[in-house]
Amino acid sequence: EVQLVESGGGLVQPGGSLRLSCTASGFAFSDHNMDWVRQAPGKGLEWVGRSRGKGNSYTTEYAASVKGRFSISREDSKKSLYLQMNSLKTEDTAMYYCASIAVGYWGPGTLVTVSS
Amino acid sequence: SYELTQPPSVSVSPGQTARITCSGDALSKMYAYWYQQKPGQAPVLVIYEDSRRPSGIPERFSGSSSGTMATLTISGAQVDDEADYYCYSTDSSGNQVVFGGGTKLTVL
Numbered sequence: 001e002v003q004l005v006e007s008g009g010g011l012v013q014p015g016g017s018l019r020l021s022c023t024a025s026g027f028a029f030s031d032h033n034m035d036w037v038r039q040a041p042g043k044g045l046e047w048v049g050r051s052r053g054k055g056n057s058y059t060t061e062y063a064a065s066v067k068g069r070f071s072i073s074r075e076d077s078k079k080s081l082y083l084q085m086n087s088l089k090t091e092d093t094a095m096y097y098c099a100s101i102a103v104g105y106w107g108p109g110t111l112v113t114v115s116s
Numbered sequence: 117s118y119e120l121t122q123p124p125s126v127s128v129s130p131g132q133t134a135r136i137t138c139s140g141d142a143l144s145k146m147y148a149y150w151y152q153q154k155p156g157q158a159p160v161l162v163i164y165e166d167s168r169r170p171s172g173i174p175e176r177f178s179g180s181s182s183g184t185m186a187t188l189t190i191s192g193a194q195v196d197d198e199a200d201y202y203c204y205s206t207d208s209s210g211n212q213v214v215f216g217g218g219t220k221l222t223v224l
Contacts, residue, residue, distance in 0.1 A: 035213065045151070045159065045202050047213040061211050064117055097158060101204065101213070102149065104161030104170055 002026040002105050006098045009110030012088055020083040020110060022098030027105065030054045030076040035101045036083045038094035039109075048096070051081060066092075088114045118142065118207040120216035127222040134190040136219045138203030141184055146210070148186035150179055151202045153218075159202065163188060193223045 008020040020036070033056070036048040049062040051072045060072050071084040081098055095109040120140040128134045138148055147166050151159040161170050163179035166186060176191045186205075190197055203216040 037215075044200075044218040045153075045204075045215040047204070047215055050213065061213075063212070101161075102164065104164070106158040108158055 004098045004100075004105055004107035006096065006107045006110035009096065009112045011113045011115065013116050014088060014090055014114055016088050016114070017084070017086045018088065018112060020085070020096055020098075020112070022081040022083075022107060024079040024081070024098075024105075027100075029079040032100045032105075033102065034072075034074060034081045035099045036070075036072060036081075037097045037099055037101065038092075038112075039097070040091075040094040043094075046094070047101075048083070085112070088112075090114050118212060118214050120203055120205060120214050122201075122203060122216040122219045124217070125220045125222065127224075128193050130195055130223055131192055134193045134197070134221055134223070136188045136190075136201050136203075136221065138186045138188070138205075138216050139184055140205060140214070140216075142208040143181060143184045143186050143205060145208060146205045148179065148181055148203050148205050150177075150186075150188045151204070152197075152199045153202065154199045162201075190221075193221070195223050197221060198223045 003025045006022045031053050033052045035050045049072045051074045052059045069087045073082045093114045097109045099106040150163040153159040162177045166181040167179040178189045201219045
């Protein structure tokens with residue numbers, strides 16, 4: 001059974017940092033492109049970024065809204081994906097999902113709240 | 117930046133056919149994918165690569181793409197199909213993923 005579980009969400013002040021983690025099981029993690037997708041309260045889905053799989057040399061891509069502030073990494077030996085978020089803004093408040101969107105694998109999400 | 121455009125809402129009666137469109141310049145070259153999301157739940161993939169249906173998704177869900185528009189069709193919509201539906205694709209470089217703004221489907 002495919003499972004993705006996110007952790008690390010919480011309340012952080014504007015300008016602060018937070019690191020999200022995602023642990024995968026039930027599929028060949030290293031072969032898959034892995035994405036972070038967020039959803040602000042009452043809003044639509046927004047793609048945050050991607051870590052491509054082994055076959056695509058683990059390259060990363062980011063949405064313009066987070067480029068330079070967020071960083072995605074992965075550790076295939078631990079079947080884990082990470083999202084380092086720096087210089088957080090109130091508009092980064094959202095549910096953050098770890099996913100492999102092309103194949104429909106999603107975690108339940110972890111909530112990040114940026115507020116003073 | 118690249119955008120995908122969806123109608124904000126679509127409404128049908130039970131048993132009717134619901135069609136949700138997604139338009140974007142790169143859709144003539146790039147695949148469209150469709151997600152269903154119900155309140156408080158993670159999205160569920162209902163169509164991938166324009167028209168392929170994942171296992172477990174009912175046959176009433178189908179997808180098509182022509183030119184710069186992709187369409188999700190729900191034939192014989194049921195009350196249980198009420199949800200938000202999102203298309204996604206990539207820009208022409210294949211590097212930037214974009215979600216459409218979402219369409220709220222009402223079946224009543």
